[in-house]
Amino acid sequence: MRKPIILFLLFVSIVSAGAVTLSDSAKVSLLTCGPGSELYAKFGHSAIRISDPANHLDISFNYGYFDYNTPGFYYKFVNGETDYQLGVTETSEFILEYQLRQINMWEQVLNLKQSEKQALFDALVENYKPEHRFYRYNFVFDNCATRPRDMIIGAIKGKITFDKNLEKKKETFQQLIDLYTVDSPAILFGIHLILGAPKDNVATFQQTMFLPERLMRAAATARIQRDSAIVPLVSSSSQLVTVQGKDIKPAFNYIPWICVLLLLVTLWICSKDKRNRKLSIWFDAILFGIGGAAGFIIFYLTSFSVHPLVSSNWNVVWLNPLLLFFAFTVCFRQTRKFAFYLQFLFLACEVFMLAALFLLPQNFVIAEILLIIVLALRSIMYLRLKGEYFRGVVITDGKAKKK
Numbered sequence: 001m002r003k004p005i006i007l008f009l010l011f012v013s014i015v016s017a018g019a020v021t022l023s024d025s026a027k028v029s030l031l032t033c034g035p036g037s038e039l040y041a042k043f044g045h046s047a048i049r050i051s052d053p054a055n056h057l058d059i060s061f062n063y064g065y066f067d068y069n070t071p072g073f074y075y076k077f078v079n080g081e082t083d084y085q086l087g088v089t090e091t092s093e094f095i096l097e098y099q100l101r102q103i104n105m106w107e108q109v110l111n112l113k114q115s116e117k118q119a120l121f122d123a124l125v126e127n128y129k130p131e132h133r134f135y136r137y138n139f140v141f142d143n144c145a146t147r148p149r150d151m152i153i154g155a156i157k158g159k160i161t162f163d164k165n166l167e168k169k170k171e172t173f174q175q176l177i178d179l180y181t182v183d184s185p186a187i188l189f190g191i192h193l194i195l196g197a198p199k200d201n202v203a204t205f206q207q208t209m210f211l212p213e214r215l216m217r218a219a220a221t222a223r224i225q226r227d228s229a230i231v232p233l234v235s236s237s238s239q240l241v242t243v244q245g246k247d248i249k250p251a252f253n254y255i256p257w258i259c260v261l262l263l264l265v266t267l268w269i270c271s272k273d274k275r276n277r278k279l280s281i282w283f284d285a286i287l288f289g290i291g292g293a294a295g296f297i298i299f300y301l302t303s304f305s306v307h308p309l310v311s312s313n314w315n316v317v318w319l320n321p322l323l324l325f326f327a328f329t330v331c332f333r334q335t336r337k338f339a340f341y342l343q344f345l346f347l348a349c350e351v352f353m354l355a356a357l358f359l360l361p362q363n364f365v366i367a368e369i370l371l372i373i374v375l376a377l378r379s380i381m382y383l384r385l386k387g388e389y390f391r392g393v394v395i396t397d398g399k400a401k402k403k
Contacts, residue, residue, distance in 0.1 A: 020125075021118065023054035027109055028117050030148065030234075031060060031094070032216040034104035034246055035180055039187065041103075043180050044212035046145040048152070049091055049107065050121055060094045061124045062087055063135070064144035078300070080307035084137040084144070086128050098241050105241035108219055108234040110152065120155035127151070140173065140308040145212040156224060160233065163221035167205040173309055174199040174363070176211060182250040189255045189367055193294065194301055196313030197362040259370035266374045270381045279385050284378055285327045291375065292324025314362045318353045318372050322346070340386045343379045350376035 033045040047062035065087035067073070076082050098105045112120070126132060137143060153160060174195065181188040209215040222233035266287075269280050299321050302313040326342045329335035353372050357364060 020055060020057070020121070022050075022052050022057075022114070022121055024114060025054055026050065026052035026057075026114075026117055026121075028112055028120060029110060030108045030152065030216065030219055031062075031240070032106045032108070032212050033098055034213070034243075035248060036101060036103050042184075042187075043177075044145075046148045046212040046215060047094065048120070048124065048148050050117075050124070051091065058091045059088055060091045061128070061148075062089075062094075062144060063147040066137070078305060080138070080305045080310075082137050083134045085135070086124075086133040086147075088128060095240055102243045102246070103241065104239065104243050104246055106216060107238050107240050108216065109236045110219075111224065111231050111233055111235040112156065116155050116157060120151060123151055123155060138308055140207065140210045143210055145215045146210055149209055149215055158224045158226035161223050161225065162205065162218055166218060166221060169205075170202050171208065172200050173203050173207075176203060176208060176214075180211070180248060183248050185251055185253045185255050188253075189365070192365050192368065193315055193319070194298055194313070195309045196302055196311050196315075197360075198311060199309045200361065200363050256365075256367045256370065259367045259374070263370055263374050263377075266377050270377055273381055273385060277385060279382060281330055284382065285331055287374070287378060288323040288330070289327035291319055291371075292321055292327055295320040295323050312362075314353070314360050315364075315368065317349050318346075318375065320349075323375075336386070340383070343382045343386075347376060347379040347383065350379060 027049075029049040029051070031047040031049050033047075035042050035044045045062065045064055047060045047064075049058070049060045051058045063084060063086050065085045066082060070076070070083075073082070095105060135142065135147070174192070177191060177195075177199075178188065181191060205218070209218055219234055220237065223230050224233055269283050273279050295316065298313055298316050298319055301307065301310040302316055322342060322345070326339050326346070329339040329342070350372055354369075354376065357369065
């Protein structure tokens with residue numbers, strides 16, 4: 001979940017030289033970094049630390065490297081086809097980076113046998129080879145937290161069990177994501193718009209570990225069963241970087257209030273249009289244009305992207321690219337009749353959404369519902385006034401008459 005800074009020459013020489021045997025004093029740790037302010041860092045980060053003073057080795061492996069300069073990076077990112085890679089840094093530099101960024105970092109020393117430490121280190125070295133280090137990043141199912149987890153579990157010769165109370169907790173993917181975005185209402189609302197029905201599926205206990213802090217919490221309660229012996233996975237814990245006041249606190253959610261204000265403005269414009277028997281075309285062009293632009297993004301993601309959780313998005317029913325097409329056609333007299341027929345389709349979609357709101361396999365926030373109502377009001381007003389115009393009806397003294 002972070003951009004590469006440097007790959008130091010020491011580790012390159014280690015890989016080139018072949019296998020390195022860790023000493024008995026070697027320690028293997030899970031490093032967990034708290035959430036940052038940048039969008040890509042909002043959910044935290046994980047790494048595996050290998051510390052072996054006898055071999056003058058203290059390095060951290062993490063699966064969060066990506067390169068903005070990769071050809072077609074943004075196109076691939078939108079499509080969910082971004083390749084991340086395993087990177088290695090000296091632990092001192094890794095810690096310094098998070099100190100400078102004012103982000104908390106915790107260390108959990110793992111209670112591994114010498115053979116397990118060596119197996120994990122060898123696997124990481126092998127994974128760092130150029131032909132193996134790249135992987136197809138998946139925000140939920142294959143990321144910088146799930147990779148270290150799987151590498152650690154793969155090296156342990158025994159059965160790992162977790163606290164049953166943690167395993168019993170039921171949370172959806174959306175609820176888990178909300179925990180880290182409640183301090184950014186705009187980001188929170190945007191995520192609600194682009195994620196589809198799968199976001200409301202309950203995540204399994206293993207799946208919750210896509211969040212680094214959830215992986216840390218799970219590791220703290222984990223036990224390793226080797227034959228008849230049961231030992232904790234974590235032998236000791238410490239905080240390497242401490243920053244006060246970095247807890248995520250819910251910010252005032254202004255998005256619903258903006259939508260309420262938009263609804264009031266829409267009601268006022270509808271009242272004015274009805275009184276004047278004339279549509280505010282400029283308002284419809286802006287409203288449906290913005291909606292169509294958002295709809296294009298949603299449609300593209302749900303139809304073509306392989307990002308997790310964006311498929312089967314019911315928001316595309318009321319927020320789709322056709323709204324953008326309407327915004328263009330409504331601006332020209334020659335195409336307004338076509339725009340009139342488009343509004344029949346829009347109103348049908350909006351009524352369907354409002355009627356089926358609590359029956360669909362996807363939860364909607366109040367801001368989404370308010371926006372559906374806003375669009376429905378303008379659809380009704382457009383059909384009413386343009387219907388009178390196309391039928392040649394004029395209103396005189398409150399009475400409808402043919403032209």
